[in-house]
Amino acid sequence: MLYYLFLRDYSATEYAESIGQSDWNIRGIRETALKKIRKLYGGISSTYRIVLEKDAPVIVWDFHSLLIMVQMCFSFMLTDKDSDMRMCKHCKKAFVASRKGNEFCSQKYKNQFNVYKSREKKRNKSDNR
Numbered sequence: 001m002l003y004y005l006f007l008r009d010y011s012a013t014e015y016a017e018s019i020g021q022s023d024w025n026i027r028g029i030r031e032t033a034l035k036k037i038r039k040l041y042g043g044i045s046s047t048y049r050i051v052l053e054k055d056a057p058v059i060v061w062d063f064h065s066l067l068i069m070v071q072m073c074f075s076f077m078l079t080d081k082d083s084d085m086r087m088c089k090h091c092k093k094a095f096v097a098s099r100k101g102n103e104f105c106s107q108k109y110k111n112q113f114n115v116y117k118s119r120e121k122k123r124n125k126s127d128n129r
């Protein structure tokens, strides 16, 4: 399932459209990223090829191991600006935002954060007096 999502989400054309850049730009960026990844993982890294699926070109990755595939999926997820992954403003843990603009992993932490913030404000006010 992950593999399917990965292929679907990262069709170069789709991705290019979403950020308003040309296909070839994206492929260039990807190529550079891939070179870096290859350096990082040495000889065990994965390769890819481009195939035509329906009307859009799609990248097919040939992963040498399931672990590397999962690592790559997460790397792309983490670096994607449209990703739902966020870092909680309060506890600094990664979480999946259910709504856009969500900054906290839970309502409890959001409340806590706001309480601390207002306390700090009060403190600053009294210091200025």
Ligand SMILES: [Zn+2]
Pocket (backbone or CB within 6 Å): 088, 089, 090, 091, 092, 093, 104, 105, 106, 109
């Ligand atoms: Zn949190």
